[in-house]
Amino acid sequence: MEYYGRLNFKTIYIAGLALFPIAGVKTKNVMNFSQNKCNFTKEGRALIHDNLKGIDYNILKYIMENPIRSETIEYNDNRISLYVGQKGKCSITGELLQINNMESHHIITRELGGKDEYKNLIFITLDIHKLIHAVTEKTVQKYINKVKKFINKQNLIKLNRLRKLVGNCELYIN
Numbered sequence: 001m002e003y004y005g006r007l008n009f010k011t012i013y014i015a016g017l018a019l020f021p022i023a024g025v026k027t028k029n030v031m032n033f034s035q036n037k038c039n040f041t042k043e044g045r046a047l048i049h050d051n052l053k054g055i056d057y058n059i060l061k062y063i064m065e066n067p068i069r070s071e072t073i074e075y076n077d078n079r080i081s082l083y084v085g086q087k088g089k090c091s092i093t094g095e096l097l098q099i100n101n102m103e104s105h106h107i108i109t110r111e112l113g114g115k116d117e118y119k120n121l122i123f124i125t126l127d128i129h130k131l132i133h134a135v136t137e138k139t140v141q142k143y144i145n146k147v148k149k150f151i152n153k154q155n156l157i158k159l160n161r162l163r164k165l166v167g168n169c170e171l172y173i174n
Helices: 042-051 057-065 073-085 126-133 137-150 153-165
Strands: 012-014 017-019 103-106 121-124
Touching: 057 073, 073 103, 073 121, 103 126, 121 126, 126 137, 126 153
Parallel strands: none
Antiparallel strands: 012 017, 103 121
């Protein structure tokens, strides 16, 4: 019953197994699905590669070949997807990510029940990550000075939203 929800049909059991009527099976149409994208045709591969334009393949290869050993498979798979989904840019500043200047951040921390799901992760630069978690005034000021040139009003709103989610106060930058 948990897979089919509430049916208006009587469930029949044979040898202890539930048989569900075909009428109880529900489907959904997949939205924005293109049958043209296909790994097996030249045109399909071209469409897939068009989506990856602007991404540094060396960084993508680095992420794929260097998983974080202490993390889950889901987390490491989602890091790859995030890099591609964010087009190789920091989610806050829009800067191009570099191998030694990028980290994935849990939007809702694990301590507060956050998971390793794609929707709960973002890629950001190292300095932005430090600024999200910074608590002392000295540390906050140090990282504000480092990222000030990349922060505008809209980016500050995103940054403050993430700071509030980890339990830190909002920042005000002149």
